Amino acid sequence: MQIVDPRGRVAGEGVGLARRIASGAGGLKLAFLVNEQSRNQGPDFYGYTLAIEAALRGRIELAEVLRVCKPMLSRPAEPGQLEELRHVQGVINGLAK
Numbered sequence: 001m002q003i004v005d006p007r008g009r010v011a012g013e014g015v016g017l018a019r020r021i022a023s024g025a026g027g028l029k030l031a032f033l034v035n036e037q038s039r040n041q042g043p044d045f046y047g048y049t050l051a052i053e054a055a056l057r058g059r060i061e062l063a064e065v066l067r068v069c070k071p072m073l074s075r076p077a078e079p080g081q082l083e084e085l086r087h088v089q090g091v092i093n094g095l096a097k
Contacts, residue, residue, distance in 0.1 A: 026063045032093075034070065052092065
């Protein structure tokens with residue numbers, strides 16, 4: 001398989017996987033950043049986050065789970081949304097298309 005990057009040739013960074021998040025007392029604070037503005041448009045990532053959360057709770061201790069929905073898929077998260085996400089230990093970003 002050949003991966004084509006719209007920026008042209010990009011030198012590999014040689015960076016490994018992110019380090020595993022250490023769970024503090026009481027569990028992790030985790031957030032989902034949902035890239036869909038409504039739950040009425042076909043597949044529903046917000047709904048998937050409920051299943052993902054249930055699966056994670058079976059494996060790790062979660063203190064808090066936050067869900068933030070972006071107003072528009074093609075734009076970055078709003079500054080206020082980023083501020084909300086600043087206080088969690090991990091963010092899962094996605095959409096269900």
